[in-house]
Amino acid sequence: MNKVTGACLCSAVQYEVNDNFKYSGFCHCSDCRRFSGSASSAMAGIPAEEFTFLQGEESIKRFVKSENTVLAFCSNCGSSLYAEKPKRGMLHLRLGTLNEVPSLRPQFHSFVASKAEWDTICDGLPQYKGGRS
């Protein structure tokens, strides 16, 4: 299995993950907008056991958003690294933190019903009003 690596902005946290993403997309929900500070969050789903820290796990802080979603970020630089989906055993990895290009490219836009007014989606990917995956 090919692996891809990633890091937070300050490089304290380094990880590797199997290039075995099950789905990938841009989430435009208001929570992802706030947490990312951007129009959407580019993420890809991977089984949690396929993700490994290379260093800096002790720098990870977790924000328990709900029983379905725990947001993990670097406590030093604030980079959003992934969301844990504990009930499904998945991680939603933030694609912007990858060093390399994953095989699976983003496939869809989700929660476009709550996207920012100023955000114009310019690609031809399917758009879902609510969740997908």
Ligand SMILES: [Zn+2]
């Ligand atoms: Zn950092």
Ligand SMILES: [Zn+2]
């Ligand atoms: Zn979202």
